[in-house]
Amino acid sequence: MSYLKIDSIQKVYQNDKPAIVDFSLEIPRGQIVSLVGESGSGKSTLLRIIAGLENKNSGEVFLGEERILTPKEKLVPGYDEIQLVFQEYHLYPNSTVEENIGRPLIQYEKEYKKQRINQLLNLLGLVEFRDKLPRQLSGGQQQKVAIGRALSLEPQVILLDEPFSSLDTIQRRELIVELKAIFRKLEVTVIFVTHDLDDALQMTETLVVMQKGKLIQKGSPEAIFEKPKNLYAAKLFSHLNPVSQKPKTYIRPSDVLLFKSAGTAAKVIDKQYLVHYNQLTVQFSNGSEWKVEDKKRVFAVGDRLYLQWDKAKEISF
Numbered sequence: 077m078s079y080l081k082i083d084s085i086q087k088v089y090q091n092d093k094p095a096i097v098d099f100s101l102e103i104p105r106g107q108i109v110s111l112v113g114e115s116g117s118g119k120s121t122l123l124r125i126i127a128g129l130e131n132k133n134s135g136e137v138f139l140g141e142e143r144i145l146t147p148k149e150k151l152v153p154g155y156d157e158i159q160l161v162f163q164e165y166h167l168y169p170n171s172t173v174e175e176n177i178g179r180p181l182i183q184y185e186k187e188y189k190k191q192r193i194n195q196l197l198n199l200l201g202l203v204e205f206r207d208k209l210p211r212q213l214s215g216g217q218q219q220k221v222a223i224g225r226a227l228s229l230e231p232q233v234i235l236l237d238e239p240f241s242s243l244d245t246i247q248r249r250e251l252i253v254e255l256k257a258i259f260r261k262l263e264v265t266v267i268f269v270t271h272d273l274d275d276a277l278q279m280t281e282t283l284v285v286m287q288k289g290k291l292i293q294k295g296s297p298e299a300i301f302e303k304p305k306n307l308y309a310a311k312l313f314s315h316l317n318p319v320s321q322k323p324k325t326y327i328r329p330s331d332v333l334l335f336k337s338a339g340t341a342a343k344v345i346d347k348q349y350l351v352h353y354n355q356l357t358v359q360f361s362n363g364s365e366w367k368v369e370d371k372k373r374v375f376a377v378g379d380r381l382y383l384q385w386d387k388a389k390e391i392s393f
């Protein structure tokens with residue numbers, strides 16, 4: 077059953093081209109979805125609309141049976157049940173970790189507040205930092221405090237807007253694994269916005285690809301990898317080599333096999349050492365270039381090689 081329902085949202089900022097175009101998405105309760113899209117594709121706008129913090133031109137958002145009201149319709153915009161977390165932590169610099177997490181609970185009964193803060197400090201592994209100020213914490217720990225604050229009101233939905241962009245790769249990976257387990261445990265519904273496909277895949281098995289305000293494709297990473305709807309969705313996963321003589325047809329570098337004889341001849345013009353293979357740039361006699369993967373690391377710049385690939389792996393649009 078769909079729990080968060082985004083129905084035909086349209087949004088145009090004043091005198092501008094549409095930021096969100098007929099966007100519909102239904103998310104079951106407790107599901108974690110990664111929303112991937114390039115800069116300016118409308119991801120933040122969509123999250124703000126879902127949270128009831130941004131007006132829209134048409135369409136509706138429902139949380140269960142409840143219609144989410146826009147700032148035009150609601151005196152105090154936003155909902156306790158739907159919490160947005162940003163890349164910038166927005167923590168109170170002179171308040172401790174404990175005070176920051178408890179801030180939204182100011183109106184709540186003292187004993188409940190204490191209990192909820194302790195629960196979140198435990199859940200997030202922040203107990204030993206409870207009396208520290210934000211500046212005494214690492215970036216990852218500060219983001220955990222921001223997420224703890226968002227979780228304090230027991231929201232049904234958490235919207236994460238590129239929350240890990242200012243963290244390094246190792247910090248990011250660790251935090252994503254930790255948070256995923258926490259969100260699952262709390263059965264909270266999550267939309268995780270990112271432009272980094274690897275981060276998206278670490279967080280969830282349901283991807284939504286957005287481009288120029290439109291939902292391009294929704295599905296498992298395997299399904300989108302196998303049958304991308306357009307060039308953008310395909311390129312999220314890897315570079316694409318255009319197949320000559322076949323317009324709008326491409327082959328992924330990982331699907332090209334390299335031989336010392338037999339196949340389409342090419343010359344290695346560049347070599348890049350990557351973790352699992354050497355990435356080669358090869359040039360054909362007509363001057364066009366491809367990227368291919370030398371998994372055995374045998375070819376050097378200047379070498380001649382021959383390429384073969386399974387036609388069934390070609391991607392056409």
Ligand SMILES: Nc1ncnc2c1ncn2[C@@H]1O[C@H](COP(=O)(O)OP(=O)(O)OP(=O)(O)O)[C@@H](O)[C@H]1O
Nearest residue numbers: 089090092095113114115116117118119120121122
């Ligand atoms: N307050 C605003 N007023 C006018 N135009 C805006 C406003 N906010 C966003 N836009 C425009 O709407 C479009 C979508 O922006 P949005 O920030 O939602 O995209 P995004 O995918 O979140 O981008 P990024 O990844 O860079 O944050 C862009 O063209 C942007 O310039």
